[in-house]
Amino acid sequence: MKSYALSCEVTTSERLTLDYIKYADRLKHRFPKSYKNPNPRKCKVDRRAIVDRLLEYNKKIDAPKPVIQNIQALLQPETYAVITGQQPGLFSGPLYTIYKAVSTLIICERLSSRKQLLVPIFWNASEDHDLPEIDHITMFRRNEPFRIRYDSVLKDVALSHMSLDKPELNKMLATVKEISPSTEFKAPLLKEAEGIIEKSSTIGDFFSRFMIHLFGEWGLVMVEPHYFRDLMIPIFDKLIRCPTKCTQLLEEAGSKLKELGYPPRIHKKSGICNFFLLDEDGKRLQVTHNREFHAGSTAYSQGELLNLLHESPHRFSANALTRPITQDLLFPTFAYVAGPSEIAYQAQLKEIYDFFSIEMPVIFPRFGATIIEKKVSKVIRKYGLEVHELKSPERLLKKMAREKIDGVFNSLKIDISRSLAEVTRKAESIDESLAASCSLAKGRIIKTIEGLEDKIASKLKEQNLASRRQITKAHINVFPYGHLQEREVNVLEYLIKFGKEFLRVAYRSFLEADYGEHRVIKC
Secondary structure (H helix, E strand, O other), X not given: OEEEEEOHHHHOOOHHHHHHHHOHXXXXXXXXXXXXXXXXXXXXXXXXXXXXXXXXXXXXOOOOHHHHHHHHHOOOOOEEEEEEEEOOOHHHOEHHHHHHHHHHHHHHHHHOOOOOEEEEEEEEOOOOOOHHHOOEXXXXXXXXXXXXXXXXXXXXXXXXXXXXXXXXXXXXXXXXXXXXXXXXXXXXXXXXXXXXXXXXXXXXXXXXXXXXXXXXXXXXXEEOHHHXXXXXXXXXXXXXXXXXXHHXXXXXXXXXXXXXXXXXXXXXXXXXXXXXXXXXXXXXXXXXXXXXXXXXXXXXXXXHHHHHHHXXXXXXXXXXXXXXXXXXXXXXXXXXXXXXHHHHHHOOOHHHHHHOOOOOOEEEEOOEEEEEOHHHHHXXXXXXXXXXXXXXXXXXXXXXXXXXXXXXXXXXXXXHHHHHHHHHHHHHHHOOOHHHHHHHHHHHHHHHHHHHHHHHHHHHHHHOHHHHHHHHHHHHHHOHHHOOHHHOEEOHHHHHHHOOHHHHHHHHHHHOOOOOOEEEEEO
8 A cells, every 4th residue: 555645735724734844943932842853841740640540541441451551651750641632523533533543653653762651642532512523424325425423312511421322323333334335344343333332331431442442452542531630620720710811811822823924723702711610411611700700600709619629620621722731731741743723723822831830742743644545546547637636626627628628729829929920020010009909919819719718628528527427536535525535534434444454554654754744545
């Protein structure tokens, strides 16, 4: 299986992220540590407490020996964590979640040494409740992207509290079985997935178990933040005592980025406290402050919230802004592995880290991938295409049609230009003022010819139905719903076709790539 790099400009429009990947040193004022010259941050963490919680959680989700060994290694002062994270998705969600995990493994492989061991950790952001993100998976049915829905009643609660609808998940698996090709890997994979569903209790739990199934033998450690809530008390204590300080710092950082020509990624309204309260059902209530605190319909004084924090820390949950702070308070984080949008918002966090007296870790751009199967490779070879051209099939078809007639029209334009030049010379010899009329006539003639060329190219594009059909199918496979494949397609698509070897292929491809690179992998 061969792979090569796809230009970053094709995969993201985040200019700050593109600049960070290419010129990390230029953004030192926003990212104190560069992934191009990484070194550990200074941190004081309770390693024993963290190891105990990690062991409890990972044993609960049936993590194998390599995971347990990595957790125990965190007791040693020379061991650091490389962390990535994502909201839990069904059967792991879109492929970029898988690529984040593999990226974390690669960084640990590359940078571990006898003096410094790096342990891969995946932060299962099960505090989140963005239901449209997790109510489906996408696979291909007869070469068309097809969304398989989790047709269950989804309450607006944290995913760590959302009970798993096991019959509905098994129904999704039945659809997967129906629409996917028959391979040697299919039956055992679906049986294993059924077993994971049976053992799981919540969506957060199911996600962690599925990720352990995929990456447990690689030593990937899973984390759900609600297991560590009491250890996060210092963060929430400071957020209560200085309720809107982080919002102020965020907006100030956003203004600085704007001055540099980068639009800020995150905005928060004044009064937002940057943490949630969970009610008894697990619903996350945004906390605001205006003389007193408000969460839902309940008002709190500062003292009341502080008492609640120490009595019931499990009711407090970080938001997207403070989640990295809780992560780096808890763990001896060497690096965080981020996607393109995450890098852009991490650029606004430096002052917030300073506010909590926590040193920011190195931010590594994750790897990405587009999988090109044989049927798509044939189309690419047949028409001599670049993968990125498939993003706009109509433009591509028109370009191909024009190429068939460009030679004729180019010759025509050259001949006409040559003849008109002779006419112009004759006209000027009679009266120099005629030159302007000749120039206008030339412009009108060339414009008429180009209009004729466009009409002929459009007709050719319409008539070449075979090319249109093949290129449209290739486009749909590589850019389903017009998006990068990794943002839509679920890993089951390729596990069924290639087995767990698919994960090893991605690993080997990323192992030879530069950080932040998007690989085109031919399978």
